[in-house]
Amino acid sequence: xxxxxxxxxxxxxxxxxxxxxxxxxxxxxxxxxxxxxxxxxxxxxxxxxxxxxxxxxxxxxxxxxxxxxxxxxxxxxxxxxxxxxxxxxxxxxxxxxxxxxxxxxxxxxxxxxxxxxxxxxxxxxxxxxxxxxxxxxxxxxxxxxxxxxxxxxxxxxxxxxxxxxxxxxxxxxxxxxxxxxxxxxxxxxxxxxxxxxxxxxxxxxxxxxxxxxxxxxxxxxxxxxxxxxxxxxxxxxxxxxxxxxxxxxxxxxxxxxxxxxxxxxxxxxxxxxxxxxxxxxxxxxxxxxxxxxxxxxxxxxxxxxxxxxxxxxxxxxxxxxxxxxxxxxxxxxxxxxxxxxxxxxxxxxxxx
Numbered sequence: 001x002x003x004x005x006x007x008x009x010x011x012x013x014x015x016x017x018x019x020x021x022x023x024x025x026x027x028x029x030x031x032x033x034x035x036x037x038x039x040x041x042x043x044x045x046x047x048x049x050x051x052x053x054x055x056x057x058x059x060x061x062x063x064x065x066x067x068x069x070x071x072x073x074x075x076x077x078x079x080x081x082x083x084x085x086x087x088x089x090x091x092x093x094x095x096x097x098x099x100x101x102x103x104x105x106x107x108x109x110x111x112x113x114x115x116x117x118x119x120x121x122x123x124x125x126x127x128x129x130x131x132x133x134x135x136x137x138x139x140x141x142x143x144x145x146x147x148x149x150x151x152x153x154x155x156x157x158x159x160x161x162x163x164x165x166x167x168x169x170x171x172x173x174x175x176x177x178x179x180x181x182x183x184x185x186x187x188x189x190x191x192x193x194x195x196x197x198x199x200x201x202x203x204x205x206x207x208x209x210x211x212x213x214x215x216x217x218x219x220x221x222x223x224x225x226x227x228x229x230x231x232x233x234x235x236x237x238x239x240x241x242x243x244x245x246x247x248x249x250x251x252x253x254x255x256x257x258x259x260x261x262x263x264x265x266x267x268x269x270x271x272x273x274x275x276x277x278x279x280x281x282x283x284x285x286x287x288x289x290x291x292x293x294x295x296x297x298x299x300x301x302x303x304x305x306x307x308x309x310x311x312x313x314x315x316x317x318x319x320x321x322x323x324x325x326x327x328x329x330x331x332x333x334x335x336x337x338x339x340x341x342x343x344x345x346x347x348x349x350x351x352x
Contacts, residue, residue, distance in 0.1 A: 009142035014071025087116020099124025115349035191315035204239030206329025247275035256289035
């Protein structure tokens with residue numbers, strides 16, 4: 001298959017996904033194979049929560065919307081133009097996917113196929129329905145992709161390279177097991193926000209999106225705040241009040257109650273607004289329903305710290321005072337060139 005054919009299949013998928021919104025899905029007669037897939041996808045979205053309690057319709061619709069925005073002809077061209085993609089000798093790339101948020105491994109899946117390779121996919125038990133459905137749609141649009149996409153629940157065999165995502169513990173296993181293959185091994189990472197105290201209300205509302213989207217389960221969710229000495233959290237709590245309904249979701253509420261109790265029994269000092277706790281802590285990986293914070297004296301000190309500890313950081317959120325940071329409210333809206341762990345997946349796949 002040519003790159004042009006593969007890109008056309010993905011742009012068609014983008015048009016298909018562009019029909020689905022939490023506020024109301026609209027059947028577009030011009031989208032191919034809608035009679036077969038439209039109602040089925042709505043049904044799958046509504047059923048996703050039965051397979052993974054964190055995959056509420058709101059979160060799955062949001063993921064679909066982000067991929068609809070990404071998979072346009074212009075975005076695909078802008079993404080791939082800088083690379084030289086030679087697909088005359090396709091390799092088989094094993095993908096070991098995470099399942100913490102809906103379609104979290106879809107970027108790797110897209111990357112393998114547009115690079116002209118074959119994807120051998122091992123799904124997480126937490127996300128086993130969404131990607132196969134989209135793959136089925138792609139194959140219906142472009143039957144040639146059937147030879148490039150395989151899902152397996154068995155032991156991975158017959159692959160030439162691997163992209164694996166897991167915890168720090170599983171990463172050690174992956175690094176040993178796949179040491180003889182070209183690989184990308186992804187570990188735990190967290191995202192942080194650097195505040196100055198001069199943020200607008202709108203920016204802090206956006207920060208709430210970075211914290212609460214997907215219930216905080218993604219590596220791009222902000223789990224740690226860096227704030228200047230003497231920072232007043234009043235404006236922060238007022239801004240994130242709009243997300244207060246999250247406490248009515250039982251799994252989140254259970255985590256909030258449990259983690260708050262653990263903190264209090266340990267005599268930790270907490271800031272609390274009845275749906276989020278803030279704990280002063282030097283770590284990055286805060287539990288669900290909690291965000292860590294740390295004071296700083298000079299912004300340059302934080303730049304140095306985050307530079308030294310970059311392997312633990314996925315995203316940095318801040319305003320204009322922090323060069324290269326992501327704008328508030330945009331961590332879960334990555335572009336195609338926003339690679340996980342800052343590892344260029346297409347460059348890796350172009351060299352195997």
